[in-house]
Amino acid sequence: MRPDKSEALRARLRKGASSFDFDALIQGVSTEDDATEAGALDDAISTPTSVDDEIIPIQIQDTTVADDGQLKGGLVSALETLGVRLLEETGKLRSALQASDASDGGYYLARVNNVLELLETVDPAGETSRRYATPAAPPPGRVWPRPCWSVYEFTESPISGLLAADADLNFVGDLIESAISSPDG
Amino acid sequence: MKVVAVVNQKGGVAKTTTVANLGACLAERGKRTLLIDLDPQANLTVGMGVAWYELESALHTVLLDPETTPLRTILKPIADLPLELAPGHLDLAQTEAVLLPHADKAYRLRNALEALYTEETYDWVLIDCPPSLGTLTQNAIVAATHLLIPTEPKFYAFAGMDTLNKMIVALTKSLRFRVELLGVLVTMYERGTRLHATIAAEIRERFEDKVFETMIYKNVRVSESELEGVPIILYDRRASGAQNYEALAEEVLLRAAG
Ligand SMILES: Nc1ncnc2c1ncn2[C@@H]1O[C@H](COP(=O)(O)OP(=O)(O)OP(=O)(O)O)[C@@H](O)[C@H]1O
Ligand SMILES: [Mg+2]
Numbered sequence: 001m002r003p004d005k006s007e008a009l010r011a012r013l014r015k016g017a018s019s020f021d022f023d024a025l026i027q028g029v030s031t032e033d034d035a036t037e038a039g040a041l042d043d044a045i046s047t048p049t050s051v052d053d054e055i056i057p058i059q060i061q062d063t064t065v066a067d068d069g070q071l072k073g074g075l076v077s078a079l080e081t082l083g084v085r086l087l088e089e090t091g092k093l094r095s096a097l098q099a100s101d102a103s104d105g106g107y108y109l110a111r112v113n114n115v116l117e118l119l120e121t122v123d124p125a126g127e128t129s130r131r132y133a134t135p136a137a138p139p140p141g142r143v144w145p146r147p148c149w150s151v152y153e154f155t156e157s158p159i160s161g162l163l164a165a166d167a168d169l170n171f172v173g174d175l176i177e178s179a180i181s182s183p184d185g
Numbered sequence: 186m187k188v189v190a191v192v193n194q195k196g197g198v199a200k201t202t203t204v205a206n207l208g209a210c211l212a213e214r215g216k217r218t219l220l221i222d223l224d225p226q227a228n229l230t231v232g233m234g235v236a237w238y239e240l241e242s243a244l245h246t247v248l249l250d251p252e253t254t255p256l257r258t259i260l261k262p263i264a265d266l267p268l269e270l271a272p273g274h275l276d277l278a279q280t281e282a283v284l285l286p287h288a289d290k291a292y293r294l295r296n297a298l299e300a301l302y303t304e305e306t307y308d309w310v311l312i313d314c315p316p317s318l319g320t321l322t323q324n325a326i327v328a329a330t331h332l333l334i335p336t337e338p339k340f341y342a343f344a345g346m347d348t349l350n351k352m353i354v355a356l357t358k359s360l361r362f363r364v365e366l367l368g369v370l371v372t373m374y375e376r377g378t379r380l381h382a383t384i385a386a387e388i389r390e391r392f393e394d395k396v397f398e399t400m401i402y403k404n405v406r407v408s409e410s411e412l413e414g415v416p417i418i419l420y421d422r423r424a425s426g427a428q429n430y431e432a433l434a435e436e437v438l439l440r441a442a443g
Contacts, residue, residue, distance in 0.1 A: 010383055020347035024354045025332070026395055028365030031357045078282035114317065121225070121278040181341045 076132045079123055083135030086115045090136075094162045102171055106178020112159065113147035113179065120144050151176050187441055188298070188310040189367055190329035195345050196316035199335045199372040201228045202407060202417075204313040206427070207333075209416040210434035212268035216308035219260070222273030223294070223325055224315040225281075230272040233263050234414035243274035248293040248324070249283065256297040257304060264419060273313075281320045290320050291360055295328035318352050326353065327360055331367035335401075338371055338384040343391070367440060370433065372401040399432040 093108035123129050126144055129137035138144055148154040151172050163172075191200045204220055212218045222229040222244060227237040237243055246254040260269045284290040298310065312325045326332070334349070336342040346369070356362070369392050371385050389396045402425050410420035418427040 010387070020343050020350075020391075022346055022350050022391060024357075025334075025346065025350045025366050026392060028363075029353055029357050030363035031361050032363045074283040074286060075279075077286040081285050082282070118278070118282065118319075122282040181344075 075122065075128060076134065079119070079129050079132065079134040079137075082115055082119050082122075083129065083137065086112065086119065086136045089115060090159075090162070093159075097162050097167070097175075098164050100164055100167065100171065102174035103178050105175045106180075107182045109148070109154075109159075109175060109179040110182035113149065116144055116147045120147075149176070149180060186302070186307055186310065187331055187367075188312070188329045189331045189333050190312045190314060190322075190325040190364075191333045191335065192314045192322060192325060192349065193334055193336060193345060194316055194318045194322070194349065195336075195341065198337050199401060200316075201232060201313050202411065203333070203335050203370065203372070203401070203430075203433075204229055204311045205232050205411075205416045206418055206430035207434055207437065208268060208309070208311050209264070209266065209418050210430050211309050211437070212263075212266035213418070214434060214438070215267065216438075217267040217306070218309045218311065219269050219271065219307045220263075221271045221294070221310065221312040221325075223277065223321045224273055224313055225275055225278035225321075226315065227273035227275060227277075228411075229313045230270065230274075232411050232414060232416070233261075233270050235261050235270060235272050237272050237274045240272055240274065243272045243276075245274045245276040245280040247271070247297050248277075248280050251293070251297045251300065256301045264415075277315075277321060284320050291323040291327050291356075294324040295362075298328055318348070323356060323360070326356065326364060327362040329362075329364050331365055333367045333370060335370045335372045336388070337373045338381040338388070340384070342384065342388060366395050367437065368395055368397045370397050370399070370401065373403050374400045375403050397433060397436055399429060399436050401426065401429045401433070404429075 089108055089111040093105060093112055096105035096108055119126075119129070124143070126138035126142070128134075130140065145158050146153060148157045148159060151169070154160055154172055154176060155169075160172075191204050193200060201224070208218050208220045220229060220233070227243075230237045230243075240259075242254045242259050244259065247256050247259060256271060259271055261272060262268070263270050284293065289296075294312075312329060314322045314325045334346060336345065353364075369388060371388060374385065375381050385400065404417075404424055404426035406421050406424035407417050407426035410417040410424075410426075413420055416430075417424055418430055421427060
């Protein structure tokens with residue numbers, strides 16, 4: 001790297017880094033003696049004091065038996081949560097793409113990808129989502145769209161249908177670059 | 186006892202490598218050390234030579250039902266060291282989704298560890314997090330006393346740590362925990378790369394003495410050792426990667442004492 005280029009990089013980094021906030025990390029955090037902020041959850045979670053209290057009974061017996069009623073309950077509500085998140089993030093992705101904002105678009109694309117990755121792990125064929133009609137369940141005969149982390153995957157994916165009419169391949173390139181470098185990506 | 190969550194939502198920044206090698210170095214110095222593989226990819230487990238797919242119970246069973254499977258029952262001894270591993274499993278991905286609706290979902294690991302501490306004592310517990318900021322990573326942060334953040338000297342490092350900072354602030358609104366930064370660790374450092382030197386200097390400028398003096402240099406022997414299923418320090422002690430982790434262990438012990 002030439003020295004002037006290196007200086008420019010330093011300046012850019014400085015500018016970027018100064019807008020970031022690391023205070024909680026650097027100073028550490030504690031809510032343990034804090035009665036107000038985290039108090040809301042006290043009913044649900046008691047800080048354990050003895051072994052008996054520490055063991056919170058769980059409803060789920062066996063994660064591999066998909067027909068187990070209680071697991072189904074847990075899985076379905078997880079799929080519902082993920083489905084809602086998918087709809088939300090897709091909505092934001094669409095707005096960014098319609099505004100031709102590759103940087104924001106990449107950020108939301110990364111989040112859409114992350115939700116799709118999770119959905120694919122817990123309900124690979126989308127069957128459970130379909131059966132329980134959870135939000136954004138894939139239609140019959142279809143599976144979840146593949147997460148797209150490359151220009152090729154994106155152009156092949158139904159997600160590219162969200163692009164603005166005048167979007168070109170350069171835009172998609174910028175979009176993917178932003179998605180890959182997104183903190184959520 | 187120090188409980189260290191090795192966390193960074195970015196993939197491939199050497200979280201797992203750091204847990205494996207720092208853990209082995211601490212154990213070699215006589216510290217009783219427990220490694221926890223919270224990642225559904227179970228790379229740490231494989232990297233320690235344990236076949237997760239042959240296990241009937243692993244960390245996912247503990248998080249789902251600690252009464253039937255206490256943490257103690259899944260621990261595997263590693264090498265001839267005071268080193269143990271709580272193995273991960275692919276089903277942890279499913280566990281994350283199943284736990285989502287539960288109010289205590291972020292406290293499962295801490296509760297399991299506290300039950301273990303009533304019977305066993307450790308000097309160090311190192312938790313390998315998945316590359317995400319989901320429920321599993323929240324479990325690690327809530328269970329931890331300290332955070333160790335490995336990062337590559339790249340542009341995204343700042344944005345990534347800013348996001349992590351935001352998440353920690355957000356967690357303080359709903360969870361009871363106390364955690365402090367043990368340090369930021371620069372990994373995959375390439376000697377003679379001006380870009381790396383520049384970014385490492387900026388990280389130091391921002392985090393000051395919270396950045397470890399030790400940097401982990403890129404070294405092919407590290408990935409070789411991973412394939413062999415042993416930490417680099419047990420595979421090739423003279424490799425630069427091994428020496429970097431030895432130096433890190435010394436620095437970590439100094440920080441813990443200071
Ligand atoms: N110092 C190093 N030199 C060369 N290769 C390294 C070094 N440290 C780690 N690696 C290799 O880089 C890859 C990523 O490392 P590692 O798995 O530790 O990262 P990670 O942050 O745990 O990734 P993930 O987010 O996927 O869990 C691995 O193949 C590992 O062997
Ligand atoms: Mg890993």
